[in-house]
Amino acid sequence: MIDKVKIQRLPTGVPGLDELLGGGIPEYSFNLLAGTPGSGKTTMAHQMMFSLAGPDRRALFFTVLGEPPLKMLRYQQQFPFFDISKVNQSIKFVNLAADLLDGDFDRVLARIADEVRDFSPSLVFVDSFRSVVQSAQGMDRGAAGLQHFVQQLGMQMTSWLATTFLIGEYLAPEAESSPVFTVADGIIWMSQLVHRDALVRKIQVVKMRGQAQSLGVHTFRISDSGVEIFPRAVLRAAVTEVSIAGHQRLSMGVPELDRMMGGGVPAGYSLLLVGPSGSGKSVLATQFLAEGVSKGEAGVIAAFEKSPNQLLSHHLNELIENGHVGVINTRTLDLSIDEILHDLVAMIERMQAKRVVIDSLSGFELALAPSFRDDFRESLYRMVAVLTAMGVTVLMTAELEDRYEMLRFSSYGNAFLADAIIMQRYVELEGQLKRVISVIKVRASDHSKEIRFFDITAAGLVVGEPATQYAGMLTGRPVAAAAPASAPD
Template sequence: MSNKVSIQRLASGVPGLDELLGGGIPEFSFNLLAGTPGSGKTTMAHQIMFSLAAPERRALFFTVLGEPPLKMLRYQQQFPFFDVSKINHSIKFVNLAADLLDGNFDRVLARIADEVRDYQPSLVFVDSFRSVAQSAQSMDGGAASLQHFVQQLGMQMTSWLATTFLIGEYLAPEAESSPVFTVADGIIWMSQQVHRDALVRKIQVVKMRGQAQGLGIHTFRISDSGVDIFPRAMLTATASRVSIDSGQRLSTGVLELDRMMGGGVPAGYSLLVVGPSGSGKSVLATQFLAEGVRNGEVGVIAAFEKSPNQLLSHQLNTLIESGKLGVINTRTLDLSIDEILHDLIVMIRQMGAKRVVIDSLSGFELALAPSFRDDFRESLYRMIAVLTAMGVTVLMTAELEDRYEMLRFSSYGNAFLADAIVMQRYVELEGQLKRVISVVKVRASDHSKDIRFFDITSDGISIGHPSTQYVGILTGRPVPSPAVSGI
């Protein structure tokens, strides 16, 4: 019985791409890197090439009717992955425009074959392959010639032990019937979508033979460092919230609130703090993080409503400077939940964080690109599930308009996401607005049903005794108690 062939997987050098591909680029594979104009195909191809190219693994980059090599390199060298020392040593550029002018595919194939034999590359890139296909359409029998060209090219590259990428502009995978789609071992699709005034880039691994690729459509950015992909984090079947079963409780930093919750927040829970503007949600979030640091638990905060300088108190800034509190940069517009979740997971793992604060869900939704707001509820559910499955305790704040006569526990029906809910409200008493706090729920745990007044002092939240003077306080319609009415 023969042994199975082992296929080596090459690290792409593109953050997040190897995870989508199922572990990396299969060596000696024949791949199509396709997508809409301006979606980043050439940039990602260069990022892969410069990451992998070395004296023992040389790369050959063919340009057809796309940009001239000198013009293309002028822009690509702005990225940090560009290594000029590799040009003409580990990387060679060849322009095939003249060979394709007469539409002779055999001549193009022969030129590619000659260059490959002379240079002996391990990596071959053809950009833009769509130019070859368009040339075929204008010829008699062009489709048959193109199919023959693709098949011959694929067989030759495999026989020469080269990992090959054909780069081309296509509108959508389901709208194409090019023979390259059948011959290719892997198909990576890149696109950019405009929704209202926001542009979002997305990537999909349509096909990758021999390995389980990441399903679905994922977001990516082209930044000053190149292409950065944010794979959709999914809750695996084996993930379990073991910390919840441990019985461990985390202090909120407010002793009376811990007592009201039955001893604090169960580890691994998601806690939703709701209330109107100015009711003290961010103050409670600050105390939650500070208390964690006092107990040796590193925290991470993602603040969407204010800049870090506006949001964070002197106490939290001190914790950040000491490395005991991490801050996620949320000032970039048109975010995706996958991008935020990716950054959270990376920081949680790097710092060993046990507490996460998201302040607030309302600001979070507004920070998203418009195309991601439609499924915000579903994406938020997935994000909370992934974080709590990591054993992290999550505190989220959400602003609610206090209408007094209407009792709500969250915006957009998000209450089901939380394992515990703490509600803050205003009531009008004796010509003043007073703050009250109550614990709405703590799953699988007994908790106080009291409605208690609280104040915000220089030391944080201070909770008073239960309110017995008035009933119906949550509706904002105070009803005199029997002692007051004389009944």
């Protein structure tokens, strides 16, 4: 039996891209890096080239009718991946503009062949290949000549053991009939979309022969460090094998509330804490994290309504400064769920955190780019599923409107996401607003059905007496009748 040919996969050096490709770029493959103008194709090509190029793997970068090499390099060298010591050593730039102006594909192919033969590269980039296509449309040989050129180029690069990238501007992958789409072993599509006042960049692996790529459209960002891709959150089969030990409970940091929940929140659960503004949701979330730290469990907080230096209390800030609680930077707007989840998972794994707080879901939604808000519930479901499958216990806060005439258990219809729900409310007694708390559900566990008064003190949230003696409290109607001489605080 003949052994299978093993294809080496080259790491691209672009964060998140290898995961999309199924492990990296197949060596000696013929790839098309395409997309809309300004979507970051050239930047990602340079990021891959500088990451892969070295003394034993040299790279040739051909420019056609796009930017002149000097202008292109002026901007690309602003990124940290740019290594000037590799230019003219392991990386060489060649301008083919003069060769293509004559309209002779054979001459262009011969020039490429000469450069490849002289430099012996392992990587070849042609930018912008779209210029070749546009030139073909105005020539007598037209599409037939272009197809011959593409086939010859692909055959020669493969015979020279070169991994090739053709970079070009296209409007949509399915709208093009260019022969390069058929000949290419891999097609990576990049685009940018303006939705309202936000710019969202997306990437898709349309085709990658010989390996299973990640399906769907993913978001990416071009920062001062270059291109970073955030693969869509997908619950993998291996992750779903993590089981939730129902007998293991985590304390909320409030002993009486733990008793109401049947011994605390089960480890690996998602807990939704709902209530109106000022009812103490963030205070309880802080106690939840602090209780974990007291037992040697690191925590992570994504605070969407406050900057890191405004985080609620001196106690929480102290936990953060001491490195017991990590903070996700959420001050940048126009994020995607996958970008936030990427940062959360990275910090959870780095800190070995067991508790995560998302404060709050309404602030979370506002931090997203407008184009992601339509799928907020679906994306949030995927995020919670991934985090809880890691064995992390997630506490999410959500604000409810202050309405006496309406009793709701969650905002945005998100109650289905939670394994447990705690509700905080205001009630009116003898001209004063009092706070009450109740446990709405704890999945697969018995819990108290009581409504209890609570106060927020210097020590945190303290649960007091039951409120069952007050008629009308369950409906949220103002109560002024038959109150005892001293109502609980």
